[in-house]
Amino acid sequence: xxxxxxxxxxxxxxxxxxxxxxxxxxxxxxxxxxxxxxxxxxxxxxxxxxxxxxxxxxxxxxxxxxxxxxxxxxxxxxxxxxxxxxxxxxxxxxxxxxxxxxxxxxxxxxxxxxxxxxxxxxxxxxxxxxxxxxxxxxxxxxxxxxxxxxxxxxxxxxxxxxxxxxxxxxxxxxxxxxxxxxxxxxxxxxxxxxxxxx
Amino acid sequence: xxxxxxxxxxxxxxxxxxxxxxxxxxxxxxxxxxxxxxxxxxxxxxxxxxxxxxxxxxxxxxxxxxxxxxxxxxxxxxxxxxxxxxxxxxxxxxxxxxxxxxxxxxxxxxxxxxxxxxxxxxxxxxxxxxxxxxxxxxxxxxxxxxxxxxxxxxxxxxxxxxxxxxxxxxxxxxxxxxxxxxxxxxxxxxxxxxxxxx
Numbered sequence: 001x002x003x004x005x006x007x008x009x010x011x012x013x014x015x016x017x018x019x020x021x022x023x024x025x026x027x028x029x030x031x032x033x034x035x036x037x038x039x040x041x042x043x044x045x046x047x048x049x050x051x052x053x054x055x056x057x058x059x060x061x062x063x064x065x066x067x068x069x070x071x072x073x074x075x076x077x078x079x080x081x082x083x084x085x086x087x088x089x090x091x092x093x094x095x096x097x098x099x100x101x102x103x104x105x106x107x108x109x110x111x112x113x114x115x116x117x118x119x120x121x122x123x124x125x126x127x128x129x130x131x132x133x134x135x136x137x138x139x140x141x142x143x144x145x146x147x148x149x150x151x152x153x154x155x156x157x158x159x160x161x162x163x164x165x166x167x168x169x170x171x172x173x174x175x176x177x178x179x180x181x182x183x184x185x186x187x188x189x190x191x192x193x194x195x196x197x198x
Numbered sequence: 199x200x201x202x203x204x205x206x207x208x209x210x211x212x213x214x215x216x217x218x219x220x221x222x223x224x225x226x227x228x229x230x231x232x233x234x235x236x237x238x239x240x241x242x243x244x245x246x247x248x249x250x251x252x253x254x255x256x257x258x259x260x261x262x263x264x265x266x267x268x269x270x271x272x273x274x275x276x277x278x279x280x281x282x283x284x285x286x287x288x289x290x291x292x293x294x295x296x297x298x299x300x301x302x303x304x305x306x307x308x309x310x311x312x313x314x315x316x317x318x319x320x321x322x323x324x325x326x327x328x329x330x331x332x333x334x335x336x337x338x339x340x341x342x343x344x345x346x347x348x349x350x351x352x353x354x355x356x357x358x359x360x361x362x363x364x365x366x367x368x369x370x371x372x373x374x375x376x377x378x379x380x381x382x383x384x385x386x387x388x389x390x391x392x393x394x395x396x
Contacts, residue, residue: 109314115363116311122363129366143368150366151380157364158356165313165320166355168327168348170341182349186384 015053017043022064027120031061031127058132065114065125066107068096069133077152078135086187090180093156097164098176105164112165129153151190159183213251215241220262225318229259229325256330263312263323264305266294267331275350276333284385288378291354295362296374303362310363327351349388357381 021043025034036057040047054060062069073092076085098104115122134149136142159179162168171179219241223232234255238245252258260267271290274283296302313320332347334340357377360366369377 112310113314116307116314122365126364126366129364147368147380150360150369153364153366154356154360154369154381155353155384156356157359158352158354161310161355161359162348162352166324166327166351167320168324168351170345171348171352182345183352186353186387189384 014043014045014049018045018050018053018060019064022060026061026064026124027118030120031057031124031131034124036060058128061124061128061132065121066110068100068107070096074133074135077133077149079137084184084188084192086189086191087177087180087184089152089187089191090156090159090183091176094160094163094176094179097160105160108160108164112161148190148192152187155183155186155190212241212243212247216243216248216251216258217262220258224259224262224322225316228318229255229322229329232322234258256326259322259326259330263319264308266298266305268294272331272333275331275347277335282382282386282390284387284389285375285378285382287350287385287389288354288357288381289374292358292361292374292377295358303358306358306362310359346388346390350385353381353384353388 018039022034022039025039025042029038034057036050036054037047039060040050043050050060054063058069061067070092073089073096076089076092097108100107111125115125136145159171162171163179164172166172174182216237220232220237223237223240227236232255234248234252235245237258238248241248248258252261256267259265268290271287271294274287274290295306298305309323313323334343357369360369361377362370364370372380
């Protein structure tokens with residue numbers, strides 16, 4: 001059978017083709033400039049199929065880079081003034097990477113490899129984090145919030161790095177609750193505690 | 199000219215051959231089990247040349263993975279009870295990755311790529327950190343010290359990650375002194391402050 005040139009029909013390889021095209025476009029153009037329509041064109045599929053499989057751009061980005069983003073964690077990160085909840089942030093952040101069929105931390109490894117190998121992919125992640133994961137609460141100074149969220153991000157990624165990649169004990173084997181108890185107060189300090197001004 | 203089989207003569211490619219062989223052996227056998235003699239054998243050079251070029255195993259490891267390890271930072275990490283010096287730890291940690299001919303963070307990227315791509319290389323790094331970078335001060339409980347140094351490591355690697363790979367502002371552009379002011383107190387807390395027991 002000769003395959004007609006042009007659009008790829010719906011089928012088992014369609015989702016993979018969309019993800020592959022999305023990976024290229026997010027890396028080349030960044031998160032902001034990549035549209036679902038452009039992904040569809042690059043994957044040679046009908047745009048309706050991209051919406052059908054993924055719904056929206058954040059969901060496509062998450063699927064492309066195997067990101068497990070827990071909406072409850074996102075909500076915790078984007079609110080202030082509800083008392084210390086650093087422990088819950090840490091516990092949910094770790095749970096994201098440890099649930100699912102793969103070995104704990106597998107998705108984290110995928111993500112860090114992608115970021116370390118390409119400035120363009122790192123930029124795409126930065127835009128995604130900035131726009132989708134971190135909302136800005138009302139009544140908080142914009143610069144201060146930028147600084148706070150960068151510091152929280154640095155500690156969270158560092159804990160995941162020590163636990164999944166470097167496998168430094170006791171962080172590698174401790175329960176999520178235990179790690180959250182150790183690191184949570186630092187998250188609270190960065191999120192809402194007193195700080196030297198920038 | 200026909201090259202005689204056997205040992206490689208000293209010369210411009212010798213150092214590179216040693217580093218390449220060391221990279222393979224550290225990844226395969228880990229830091230502990232790799233000897234300079236085995237590296238010499240794998241590189242087909244006289245063992246005296248390995249000592250000549252690198253001096254000892256830590257120096258070979260540092261050269262193999264482009265690690266800039268500042269002895270003063272190592273000393274700061276391995277002492278307690280001299281008052282808070284988290285800011286100095288952070289400033290020296292960052293300075294290590296930002297001096298030299300390459301763009302700031304280039305060596306950090308090399309290291310994280312190597313670790314993320316291979317469990318064996320990650321193990322080698324862990325052994326190196328444990329044995330060479332982090333000494334254990336006298337009079338400190340061993341488990342507690344393990345936990346403290348893992349937490350300090352997590353925050354340091356996270357800051358480097360946010361600054362060099364993710365390039366999250368303001369961490370990416372702030373001066374080292376400024377970043378040290380933000381993060382230093384957390385390092386002090388992890389190093390010597392009060393903590394929930396593990």
